[in-house]
Amino acid sequence: MPNIVIIGSGPAGVSAALYAARAGVETTVLTKGPGALDRAELIQNYYGFAEPISGAELERRGIEGAKALGVQFVTTEAVGLTYMDKLTVETLAGDFPADAVILATGASRAAPHIPGLAGLEGHGVSYCATCDAFFYRGRDVAVLGSGEYALHEVQALLPVVKSVTLLTNGSPLTASFPPEVTVCPEKVNAILGEERVSGVELSGGKTVALSGVFVVLGVAGSTALARKLGAEVDGNRILVDEHMQTTLPGLYAAGDCTGGLLQVAKAVYEGALAGTEAAKALRKG
Structure with a gap:
């Protein structure tokens, strides 16, 4: 069975995982743990919630939904991305070969070490x-x-x-x-x-x-990984086509790392599109 590895467990990554898994593709999400959404105090502009919801709760619900579909979550840090016989994500927990990779680590919110922050x-x-x-x-x-x-x-x-x-x-x-x-x-x-x-x-x-x-410090977290394989970037934004594919076949990106509106709704949409298109490409292949 073809497999997809998704780097990042925020709205874009989990949305991509939901759609890839529903398409019958073996799906693994690599995560360093709670991300920017987890730190959002309250969200009250998201479709379907009459009352504000905490970012942590919204993130938890999304991940639980993906796990219910069989998506595997591995807690580790991605440190490299290579292509030999196939795309391989290098992590602190070992290598994860993949038929397609979706970059969805969001935009890095770098926080200096300031007491109280x-x-x-x-x-x-x-x-x-x-x-x-x-x-x-x-x-x-x-x-x-x-x-x-x-x-x-x-x-x-x-x-x-x-x-x-x-x-x-x-x-x-x-x-x-x-x-x-x-x-x-x-x-x-x-x-x-x-x-x-x-x-x-x-x-x-x-x-x-x-x-x-x-x-508001920091750069797009996925950009460094994209650069490792020579995917085209514009500053800190990864360039993608209408299928959310980067300039390299099999490598997709979704969410904050592609630039534009840094909102959950946009990340969920791009993740859904990336997961759907990656799965479709693997079925054709």
């Missing part, structure tokens, strides 16, 4: 302004970043929140920010707050009162 994820620390800006309307928030990605999130926040402070954490600015954004170039010593974010402490002891901190 990890403990307040989902309680004032967010990784998606488009997802969570609504919950901070009329409040003072900060964006932790200094480039184009940070600018995109700032622009999503400005019409909703009271004020936006840019925390560069000592990094140089690589984008032009609106004049109403206060830029703090100092290193961030700590994210403050007990049960929820209350502010940040900067180097020198200065504190800034805040209700939320949006972490």
